[in-house]
Amino acid sequence: MRSLWSDLEPLLDQVQRPARYIGGEEGAGPAAHGPGKVAWLLCYPDSYEVGLPNQGLQILYEILNERSDAVAERAYAPWGDLEALMRRQDLPLFSVDNHLAAGEFDILAFNLSSELVYTNVLNLIDLAGVAVRAVDRSGGDLLVGAGGHCAFNPEPLADFVDFFVLGDGEEAVGEITEATAAHRGGGRREILGALAGLEGVYVPAAYAVSHSGFSTVVTPRWVEAPDIVEKRTIPSLGDWPYPKRQLVPLTEVVHDRLNVEVFRGCTRGCRFCQAGMITRPVRERPAEQVRTMVSEGLRRTGYDEVALTSLSTADFSGIEELVADVVGPEDGDGGAGCPAVTVSLPSLRVDAFTVGIAAELQRGRRTGLTFAPEAGSWRLRQVINKLISAEDLDAAVESAYSQGWRRVKLYFLVGLPTETDEDVLGIAALARRCVELGRRHVRGASVTVSVGGFVPKPQTPFQWFGQNTVEELRRKIALLADDLRADRSVKLKWHDPEATLVEGLASRGDRRLGAVIEDVWRSGGTFQEWSEHFDYQLWLDAMDRHGLSVEDCAYRHRSDSEALPWDHLSAGLHKDFLWQDWQDALASSGLEDCRWTPCYDCGACTGYGIEHVVASATPPAGGSQGTGQDLLQPGPVPVRLLATRQLAGVS
Amino acid sequence: MRVRLRWSKQGKIRFCGHRDAARIWERAVRRAGLPVAYSQGFSPRPRISFGLALATGQESVAEYLDVDLRASAEELYDWAAGMPERLSAVLPDGMAVSDACPLRPGAVSLQEAVTSCTWEFALTGTDTTPAAAWAEQVRSADSLPLQRERKGRTTTSDVRTAVGDLHILDVSVGGVLVAELGTKPRAVRPAEFLRLIAPPLAVGRVRRLHQWITRDGERYEPLAPEAGALAPGGDMLAAASIDAVPAAQQEVCA
Numbered sequence: 001m002r003s004l005w006s007d008l009e010p011l012l013d014q015v016q017r018p019a020r021y022i023g024g025e026e027g028a029g030p031a032a033h034g035p036g037k038v039a040w041l042l043c044y045p046d047s048y049e050v051g052l053p054n055q056g057l058q059i060l061y062e063i064l065n066e067r068s069d070a071v072a073e074r075a076y077a078p079w080g081d082l083e084a085l086m087r088r089q090d091l092p093l094f095s096v097d098n099h100l101a102a103g104e105f106d107i108l109a110f111n112l113s114s115e116l117v118y119t120n121v122l123n124l125i126d127l128a129g130v131a132v133r134a135v136d137r138s139g140g141d142l143l144v145g146a147g148g149h150c151a152f153n154p155e156p157l158a159d160f161v162d163f164f165v166l167g168d169g170e171e172a173v174g175e176i177t178e179a180t181a182a183h184r185g186g187g188r189r190e191i192l193g194a195l196a197g198l199e200g201v202y203v204p205a206a207y208a209v210s211h212s213g214f215s216t217v218v219t220p221r222w223v224e225a226p227d228i229v230e231k232r233t234i235p236s237l238g239d240w241p242y243p244k245r246q247l248v249p250l251t252e253v254v255h256d257r258l259n260v261e262v263f264r265g266c267t268r269g270c271r272f273c274q275a276g277m278i279t280r281p282v283r284e285r286p287a288e289q290v291r292t293m294v295s296e297g298l299r300r301t302g303y304d305e306v307a308l309t310s311l312s313t314a315d316f317s318g319i320e321e322l323v324a325d326v327v328g329p330e331d332g333d334g335g336a337g338c339p340a341v342t343v344s345l346p347s348l349r350v351d352a353f354t355v356g357i358a359a360e361l362q363r364g365r366r367t368g369l370t371f372a373p374e375a376g377s378w379r380l381r382q383v384i385n386k387l388i389s390a391e392d393l394d395a396a397v398e399s400a401y402s403q404g405w406r407r408v409k410l411y412f413l414v415g416l417p418t419e420t421d422e423d424v425l426g427i428a429a430l431a432r433r434c435v436e437l438g439r440r441h442v443r444g445a446s447v448t449v450s451v452g453g454f455v456p457k458p459q460t461p462f463q464w465f466g467q468n469t470v471e472e473l474r475r476k477i478a479l480l481a482d483d484l485r486a487d488r489s490v491k492l493k494w495h496d497p498e499a500t501l502v503e504g505l506a507s508r509g510d511r512r513l514g515a516v517i518e519d520v521w522r523s524g525g526t527f528q529e530w531s532e533h534f535d536y537q538l539w540l541d542a543m544d545r546h547g548l549s550v551e552d553c554a555y556r557h558r559s560d561s562e563a564l565p566w567d568h569l570s571a572g573l574h575k576d577f578l579w580q581d582w583q584d585a586l587a588s589s590g591l592e593d594c595r596w597t598p599c600y601d602c603g604a605c606t607g608y609g610i611e612h613v614v615a616s617a618t619p620p621a622g623g624s625q626g627t628g629q630d631l632l633q634p635g636p637v638p639v640r641l642l643a644t645r646q647l648a649g650v651s
Numbered sequence: 652m653r654v655r656l657r658w659s660k661q662g663k664i665r666f667c668g669h670r671d672a673a674r675i676w677e678r679a680v681r682r683a684g685l686p687v688a689y690s691q692g693f694s695p696r697p698r699i700s701f702g703l704a705l706a707t708g709q710e711s712v713a714e715y716l717d718v719d720l721r722a723s724a725e726e727l728y729d730w731a732a733g734m735p736e737r738l739s740a741v742l743p744d745g746m747a748v749s750d751a752c753p754l755r756p757g758a759v760s761l762q763e764a765v766t767s768c769t770w771e772f773a774l775t776g777t778d779t780t781p782a783a784a785w786a787e788q789v790r791s792a793d794s795l796p797l798q799r800e801r802k803g804r805t806t807t808s809d810v811r812t813a814v815g816d817l818h819i820l821d822v823s824v825g826g827v828l829v830a831e832l833g834t835k836p837r838a839v840r841p842a843e844f845l846r847l848i849a850p851p852l853a854v855g856r857v858r859r860l861h862q863w864i865t866r867d868g869e870r871y872e873p874l875a876p877e878a879g880a881l882a883p884g885g886d887m888l889a890a891a892s893i894d895a896v897p898a899a900q901q902e903v904c905a
Contacts, residue, residue, distance in 0.1 A: 005663075012666055012708070013708050017668075018666035018707065018708065019666045019667040019668065019671055019707075021666070022663040022664070022666050022667075023663070024663055024664065024743055024744050024745070025743075026743065248678065250664065250667050250671060250675060250743055251667055251668070251671045252670070252671065252674065256674075299682070300682070301678065301682070302677070302678025302679060302680075302681040302682035302741070303678065304681065339689055339695040365693065365694050365695075366693070
């Protein structure tokens with residue numbers, strides 16, 4: 001194996017931010033290749049700055065490198081300036097660890113966390129030196145795999161990717177490694193057949209697709225392939241304390257801090273939220289393990305900031321105590337004379353955010369506080385099942401301002417089902433109310449309102465909803481901007497509605513969308529997540545050329561009789577549960593969090609024989625979804641309780 | 652109390668910029684467990700003062716920085732003595748600390764004190780004859796006009812006095828051009844130097860070999876006693892003036 005470093009080095013003097021191509025991060029490698037080992041190239045299909053912090057890839061990178069039969073290196077999308085030089089000199093996609101050509105690996109595996117990276121995936125496969133379409137690859141060509149949230153409707157990429165992994169990858173990567181090693185000599189059909197037989201692995205080539213009316217039906221055509229591919233779920237996060245050696249980049253990246261995942265899964269049941277639907281059940285990491293991962297991590301990396309990550313960190317059992325311990329002793333000294341550790345909680349529900357948490361957080365550096373009411377009225381929040389009351393929001397915002405924050409960020413969606421102009425204007429009213437509360441505590445209190453256009457996602461109750469048109473989203477944003485124009489304490493930011501539409505096309509697209517993605521890529525449309533590179537017209541033209549209509553793909557409401565392109569893939573949720581939840585949404589009827597209330601059989605636990613793992617069956621402040629249910633008299637709660645910290649201390 | 656370090660940046664890590672290096676240093680002093688002092692305010696940071704920035708892509712065996720420690724004068728010598736090893740162990744590949752000395756209180760900052768740097772330019776052409784001729788041309792020139800752009804305005808200034816000794820070292824492959832370039836009042840950057848009188852040079856890697864403080868016609872390294880560094884065994888308080896440092900000890904850190 002030859003390192004490409006000597007070829008790359010002269011190019012790095014000519015490109016922007018060359019440090020992103022050198023590797024050498026603390027925690028990296030050494031990736032030792034060897035005969036018989038299955039070599040993985042884990043690739044994030046966007047720039048290094050965005051991709052390096054991705055926890056999913058870092059976890060798999062470590063797990064694979066701990067195995068004796070595997071080795072893993074990392075790659076990221078080279079920025080346009082370097083890519084142009086590479087293509088001119090015929091240099092392929094390379095790993096940043098040992099600077100090996102992609103072709104030296106057995107598997108090129110992508111993390112898919114956003115639909116807008118799809119064209120980059122094609123570009124990287126091409127840059128890796130193999131055929132972009134899976135059907136044109138043969139023999140010992142790279143196997144192209146992908147996982148991550150977008151894998152729950154992978155059909156738009158089905159023509160380009162050999163296999164997808166649904167759900168948690170921790171166990172699946174080991175099984176894929178073993179299957180690849182065992183069938184290495186047997187040809188492509190044999191390897192892919194073996195992969196198709198693995199739990200949680202979807203091999204598109206093993207299925208036939210037929211369209212009839214608006215229905216898309218995907219059925220197995222290989223004997224190894226199951227009718228329905230079920231996602232993978234690790235029953236206990238405590239068994240997987242990864243990353244143990246988080247990578248510390250040598251150059252600036254997003255989320256440049258220690259990240260410790262405190263739980264996976266969320267059952268708040270927000271109907272727009274794909275992550276909350278596909279990652280069930282809730283699996284908390286034991287608090288002691290979190291403490292160890294934080295203290296070891298800070299010591300090893302030299303970071304002074306840690307993010308406690310999850311889909312809703314304030315829901316973690318005993319969060320106040322945990323944050324207090326992480327920030328450090330009361331005297332404000334984080335040890336060795338260092339200031340207190342800064343803790344950031346990236347996903348905060350307002351009904352679980354208390355003045356206690358705020359008081360602990362402010363002892364470190366005050367990082368930004370973002371709350372996500374998502375909708376501007378109680379009625380609409382019932383529709384989307386984000387059941388936080390105006391009082392919850394008031395209390396949370398007041399907690400923040402009273403502890404010295406001068407600005408909070410509020411996140412909203414527009415284009416939600418049943419939304420009226422009144423709901424949209426409710427966003428402005430909420431923002432003004434927050435500023436008013438803030439002024440009681442701090443001078444110059446302000447609010448940043450960030451508005452995203454709603455994209456209906458597969459495997460959620462809103463998968464049947466026809467997304468708002470670009471024009472409608474524009475109109476609503478203008479309505480809001482107009483209403484807030486005179487208000488200097490409220491800053492409004494919004495996501496480009498055109499990009500929202502393209503996300504929507506890819507989110508619920510079927511296999512026919514592959515031709516559109518390929519077309520956009522061939523027309524030069526890469527890095528579509530970057531507003532300066534996003535090119536709406538390329539997408540519209542490509543849709544036209546391939547005879548697909550935006551109306552049918554994104555704007556149309558789907559019916560319950562329609563077979564959806566992802567019906568052969570399962571996140572455990574029963575389709576009739578999702579449909580019922582959609583009907584409840586339209587009736588503005590909320591649903592409790594099943595972590596603290598009896599099971600309503602969505603399918604995620606019962607189907608896989610697993611259950612919630614939480615340290616406390618008591619809901620945090622704010623109760624369960626504000627539904628006013630009597631939580632003092634809970635029914636049988638289907639959770640597995642972790643040993644409490646006190647008990648652990650006794651033993 | 653302040654300690655001055657000499658460190659190097661070579662190999663792949665040369666592609667990290669000045670700001671990247673600053674972040675790497677902040678994490679390194681924490682990982683090394685040094686009792687580093689922090690700035691006040693909303694966002695306390697370790698108190699580290701960097702010297703002249705090194706451009707992204709350039710190497711150096713003579714970078715310097717000053718770090719403030721919360722330690723008594725007596726402890727300071729021990730901390731300083733252990734720093735090359737402690738810090739090199741936690742710095743990434745290609746970065747290492749070669750020396751560290753406590754600094755006399757009130758010593759002039761690196762930015763202010765350093766007057767010139769010695770640079771090495773790897774010549775990638777096979778024939779060094781034109782380079783040697785060019786060096787001679789620069790050496791004997793009465794004036795060296797340099798066009799520079801700043802804030803959208805192009806100015807021309809004579810940098811003759813800022814370009815000091817330069818010579819070609821013949822080594823087996825290609826050759827190496829070594830030149831001393833002044834930093835006052837405005838530094839002549841390596842890239843600017845290479846534009847002087849249209850040189851026939853193919854230059855590869857650029858490396859900083861030395862930083863110099865010139866005072867009263869004498870040249871000192873920033874870790875020399877004359878620059879404020881205190882030799883081991885010196886009495887911090889007695890050392891309020893450099894004359895108090897015994898001559899025999901002055902060489903230890905130099």
